[in-house]
Amino acid sequence: MPIIVNLDVMMARRKMSLSELASKVDITLSNLSILKTGKAKAIRFSTLEKLCEALNCQPADLLEFTP
Amino acid sequence: MNGQFIFSFLRVAFTVVYYFLVVVAIIFVGVKIMQFFQDGLKSERYRSEVIGFETASKDQPFTYSIDSLVRYQPVKDRYTAEVKADSAAGIYTFIVRVLFIGLGIAVLWNFKKIFEQTKLDDPFTVQVIKRLKVLAILFVASDLLKIADYLLFNRFLQHSVQSPRFKLVTEFGDSIITGLIVWIIVIIFQRGITLKEENALTV
Helix, strand or coil: CCEEECHHHHHHHCCCCHHHHHHHHCCCHHHHHHHHCCCCCECCHHHHHHHHHHHCCCHHHHEEECC | CCHHHHHHHHHHHHHHHHHHHHHHHHHHHHHHHHHHHHHCCCCCEEEEEEEEECCCCCCCCCEECCCCCCEECCCCCEEEEEEECCCHHHHHHHHHHHHHHHHHHHHHHHHHHHHHHCECCECCCHHHHHHHHHHHHHHHHHHHHHHHHHHHHHHHHHHHCCCCEEEECCCCCHHHHHHHHHHHHHHHHHHHHHHHHHHHCEC
């Protein structure tokens, strides 16, 4: 898939575990795992907003396009 | 009436009709087997409605009702043909009738399974699509069987009766249309599964 989700990179920078992030953004662990492993087909803006807020980053830090 | 009530009602209705048809089929086949062993089906005949061509019969006059609002006449050239059960035509007719009953049982069994396996919360499943595909094929097969029966039974008739030329009275086309409509529903359900999976993978 051309869009890569760099969630694990940002989580490592902020030293945050998956379960900790899931509780902060109110998303299930399984959904976050789907996002982290690149299996997600789409992401809602509301979810992206919550992730950026929890990880204190920009959307561009989380999403990368490789043709 | 909400959807759940209608769904539950249809599930019960199809289950009842399915078991009823199974009992009818068992009785039909059982009676025929018993008759075969008793007298070899010598006294049994199978009746079919046929149209006679090249007959010299004329149209009968209309009969009117007392108020003259309705008139009626016997249908010209319509006959009932009875074939002996222990003849080739009779054995063929028995096999075709068993096949039609079998197709009916298969259709009802698939409907019963669809209603058992479907949950209204999550109707788009691979099992339902498989059952719908089988249903579509069964509907088309029943009309193809009618066409084959029409061609073969006419041969049997013409072998025994050269004049008038008899043709079996039959209708087909509605089951093929039903099968095609069911196939359209299959396509819609396949799209439903795709949308369900995309929704599940939307975070």
